[in-house]
Ligand SMILES: CC(C)[C@H](C(=O)O)[C@@H](O)C(=O)O
């Protein structure tokens with residue numbers, strides 16, 4: 068297993084260290100190569116993602132990313148020039164974001180019920196396409212446009228993936244989230260494709276929710292959701308909210324998948340680089356560890372993936388929620404749990 | 414005071430009846446004219462908003478709308494052909510949506526803190542402009558675009574209004590909500606204008622939040638927000654979430670304002686027509702009553718507006734939350750409270 072690792076900025080390197088510690092327990096011979104990308108490199112060289120690095124990244128089985136971003140870099144530079152560029156260049160069309168309320172975790176809801184959903188967010192088009200522009204810039208008559216681009220091809224592959232995931236889950240339920248009553252064109256295309264693909268999955272029940280209503284349901288009745296499928300921007304919004312109601316982005320993992328496997332998929336915690344707590348051994352590496360579990364699942368190492376998830380679940384159920392421990396301590400605990408799980412299974 | 418009333422569909426007529434009952438206590442001589450628009454008219458005549466009706470609506474001081482929408486009408490027809498058409502034709506650029514957690518009301522959050530914010534949502538452009546289209550419709554190569562149109566003119570008038578409101582509130586705090594790190598063009602224009610207008614309001618503190626992070630804060634720390642200003646689509650999403658965390662859209666009021674007063678402004682509860690409970694005297698008319706309070710405030714009847722809001726606050730603090738009563742009973746209660754408040758004040 069050849070992994071490219073992008074530790075990145077802030078707490079990124081810290082959580083990645085712990086995630087790799089846990090990985091080593093299930094895949095002792097994984098070959099990892101570090102790539103220095105992010106704020107530091109940009110400041111030093113002005114480079115965001117050199118072509119040569121992109122070429123090397125393509126030679127790996129998967130990419131593990133910590134976090135990128137720093138207040139010293141103008142907003143958007145690293146996001147568009149590095150993170151989104153990776154997602155687009157490597158055709159990460161399925162942005163996979165599970166949200167599960169683990170036993171023992173207390174989120175902000177008084178009565179959350181059982182939350183166990185997975186959001187399949189489109190990752191390579193929609194309002195993220197980067198189309199649009201400015202006219203009469205810096206004048207009183209400036210006009211800014213943003214063009215959401217949605218293709219049958221791009222939607223179908225994501226919707227097909229979402230239906231497959233729904234079919235493999237006990238509830239076999241899929242919810243399309245969009246704003247079809249206002250975004251008439253994109254909405255009609257998403258609706259048509261969901262309807263078409265649903266014919267190939269008669270055992271999956273299908274629901275629709277406007278994005279505004281979905282945010283209400285995520286706080287009043289989140290257990291209604293099983294698999295959600297949605298566009299890039301709506302997915303960005305509802306996965307942050309889904310993470311919040313399941314205990315916070317400190318626990319939320321994600322995979323940026325090229326399901327054709329032509330390019331390596333990339334796995335990253337949903338949280339950012341959190342510069343305020345960087346370098347202090349304070350960050351919770353759990354989201355990074357769960358991202359490794361998604362990585363292994365994607366590479367077919369289902370058993371190892373499940374072992375990591377089970378260890379995280381055990382740790383969350385038994386840890387002292389008020390003081391879960393330092394970054395390294397949590398990593399050590401998870402590595403030990405995975406190791407003992409592995410020995411039991413082996 | 415000449416009011417146009419659009420009772421609309423489902424629970425719309427029921428909640429409007431109660432709202433007018435309360436209005437009568439503070440403005441006994443208000444002249445109201447009913448306009449039959451919505452699902453029933455569309456089914457009967459195919460009409461959504463005839464030019465003649467639009468012309469008549471323009472002759473009023475304000476419009477009170479109940480709710481429009483029915484499952485028998487294809488999604489989008491009434492929304493775009495009636496509701497959004499009214500907002501656009503009457504230049505309702507400020508979509509005003511207060512969200513306050515009233516004492517006695519229990520929302521979904523375990524530890525909500527004090528929530529008292531007002532969202533100033535742009536109402537006449539952004540992704541709601543209706544620009545965009547389809548190419549190669551109904552083929553495997555279909556492309557759908559949606560163009561978000563943002564103008565300096567359109568943003569400035571809304572941002573200026575938001576700053577004015579922030580200045581009048583004790584905390585004098587304003588948060589711009591956008592996604593500037595991805596929607597680079599629209600984001601830069603919104604940011605520039607907020608910065609420019611902020612120079613005229615040195616006493617207002619300004620913060621920025623990405624829309625995804627804002628949904629997290631709305632459930633983990635909603636009291637951080639005072640005035641929020643944002644575009645049409647982000648505003649749609651965060652106001653539903655803000656309503657949810659303050660007890661639900663059954664309590665959320667809104668005003669669609671033309672702040673130039675060239676056109677009548679329109680006031681409506683945020684909730685929809687709720688056909689499942691229509692005609693059963695089950696709907697809570699509180700959001701419609703609070704919309705009347707916003708209407709009076711906009712027309713300069715500040716004292717009457719405050720009296721209604723105080724009556725609602727009293728009722729919410731003292732009502733049996735589990736069974737707040739029937740639509741009519743709540744309306745009667747609120748009318749009686751407003752009447753006794755009015756007598757005390759008079
Ligand atoms: C950092 C930003 C560009 C990114 C996104 O909008 O996709 C982030 O919010 C995420 O969800 O991964």
Ligand SMILES: CC(C)[C@H](C(=O)O)[C@@H](O)C(=O)O
Pocket residue numbers: 248249279492493496497649683
């Ligand atoms: C019904 C719909 C068109 C409308 C909107 O999107 O503005 C509604 O959600 C609202 O918030 O008033």
